[in-house]
Amino acid sequence: MAWLIGRAAAMSDPEAARRKALEKLQALAEIEDPESLVVPILIDAILLVESYRGARHPLPFVDELTGSVDALLREMTIVEKSRLWAAE
Numbered sequence: 001m002a003w004l005i006g007r008a009a010a011m012s013d014p015e016a017a018r019r020k021a022l023e024k025l026q027a028l029a030e031i032e033d034p035e036s037l038v039v040p041i042l043i044d045a046i047l048l049v050e051s052y053r054g055a056r057h058p059l060p061f062v063d064e065l066t067g068s069v070d071a072l073l074r075e076m077t078i079v080e081k082s083r084l085w086a087a088e
Helices: 007-012 014-030 035-052 062-087
Strands: none
Touching: 007 014, 035 062
């Protein structure tokens, strides 16, 4: 995979690395059933965050991933509670 960002680029300029990744992810719209590819990655990200939460020696980007996963989980909780309240 030639488009991989690489550790050095990710560590030296994380914002540029994120932009590059986002550019590549825009192609998901052209893939049949992109959810089948993305959902397992989200699950792995959640499990990775939970397994490293509170670790003594944090890994690069795990803190940022934790923030992203926590934001996703908060939004999902809001949606779930909204559904429950609407059903009442």
